[in-house]
Amino acid sequence: MAERFPGTIIVSAVNDPLVEAAHLYKRFDKLQAVDDVSLSIDPGETYGLLGPNGAGKTTAISMIAGLLEPDSGTVTVAGTQIKPRSTQGREAIGLVPQDLAIYPDLSAEENLMFFASLYGMSKRDARARADEVLEVIGLADRRKERTSKYSGGMKRRLNIGIGLLHSPRLLILDEPTVGVDPQSRNAILESVEALSGGGMAVLYTTHYMEEAERLCDRIGIIDSGRVVAEGTTEQLISRVGENDRVRIEVTGSVDAAIGHIRDISGVVEASTEDHAIVVMADDGSRHLPAVINHLVDGGAQVGSIEVTRPDLEAVFLHLTGKALRE
Incomplete structure (x- = not known):
């Protein structure tokens, strides 16, 4: 057993991938948005999808999260096949989308308590879990403040916290640092480092090279819907030589x-x-x-x-x- 962060324990078989996506395809009219994408992620691993806007990153993770049905291909998370028309296996996934999903008139604590209720958590469990999450995302000292007064980076961190509430085994982060200042961006990256370092699998999409180099154990480079290369930073760089x-x-x-x-x-x-x-x-x-x-x-x-x-x-x-x- 490995402790992810306070209050959560995960159990995984050694060398058993937590996430397996196989031969995913998705077309929108004449656009082939995702073209035969396959990837796997181990527990405690941060996997980065690196590519420019429009490369197919968001479409790919939407299929992995079960929000979008692939034209063909399969996704398995924690041993369960993920299907858009089924809730089976969804409890293992936490999705943090690009768009903020918080209520500005509520405090950080109230936002977390509200979303915890949607997960069916008791008030006691929700309170304890909110305390843990606020520590992880670095907002414990601002928990009572209305989020309308938060900076963009603080709102992004709270967005991540909402995705963590139900203790997912896989956290999917879609461009979580877009539009934030450097200080807030660094705080977000530190939070992600703490999560993956504690045993949670993280799927991280970005078009910022330095984020991928800092966070990701392995990186898939995606372009025009295809993963054109995959490996560690060192393995990828070796493809173009060390000169x-x-x-x-x-x-x-x-x-x-x-x-x-x-x-x-x-x-x-x-x-x-x-x-x-x-x-x-x-x-x-x-x-x-x-x-x-x-x-x-x-x-x-x-x-x-x-x-x-x-x-x-x-x-x-x-x-x-x-x-x-x-």
């Missing part, structure tokens, strides 16, 4: 220098690109002085310098041909 990209603006001829630059140990490639030289190297910053010396010795004048290390943005660009936030 840094160094771009140096230059004026004058680089012909005399480029051959010498290619001969530098650790430099994989050197080429010209729109009044610049681009060098691929295993450690761009370390090789930069030697590259500049060859350019200057060859008569070129060096301008701006940019060193780009491989990251998920580079992976997405490599796999899809477009930037993550396009």
Whole structure:
């Protein structure tokens, strides 16, 4: 048994996935929104769906949550197949949608008590659970305040709290940091880290690369309805190589220098690109002085310098041909 956070215990078989989605398809008229998506999530794992707006993230999680019926494919959560026309297995899922689902005239505590009543919880259990959730989302000291006075980030955290009330084994978070300030965003990410670290499975959709890198044990990159790659951050980055990209603006001829630059140990490639030289190297910053010396010795004048290390943005660009936030 593993303690998720105060008041909840989960039991799971070792190496037994909590979530299994297999070959999900969904079409809206002429748009193939989800195209053969499969994924699995283990207890205590945070799985990220990373992709731009319109990639199919929300449609995919709506099918996993049982809100939307797939054209074909199956979803199993905690051993139960999830179907939109059945409530069976729904108690294992907590869904936090992009749109806020709170009542502004009620306090955080009153919101939680109201939603707990919808789950059929007794007042005693609801009170105890609300206390636990308020601690998890960092709103215990503002529990009596009307939520109309909350910042956007505080409302987002309360939205997460509502999804946690019934102690789900899977928490689905759909773009939970959209439109919040940096401080509130960090508080939300800290809450998510605490939940997954305590044993809850988390399915997290985002188009923010840095969130996926920080939170997710594994990441599925989704584009045009398809998961085009999946793995840990390190595994995904290895698909585009471990080399840094160094771009140096230059004026004058680089012909005399480029051959010498290619001969530098650790430099994989050197080429010209729109009044610049681009060098691929295993450690761009370390090789930069030697590259500049060859350019200057060859008569070129060096301008701006940019060193780009491989990251998920580079992976997405490599796999899809477009930037993550396009």
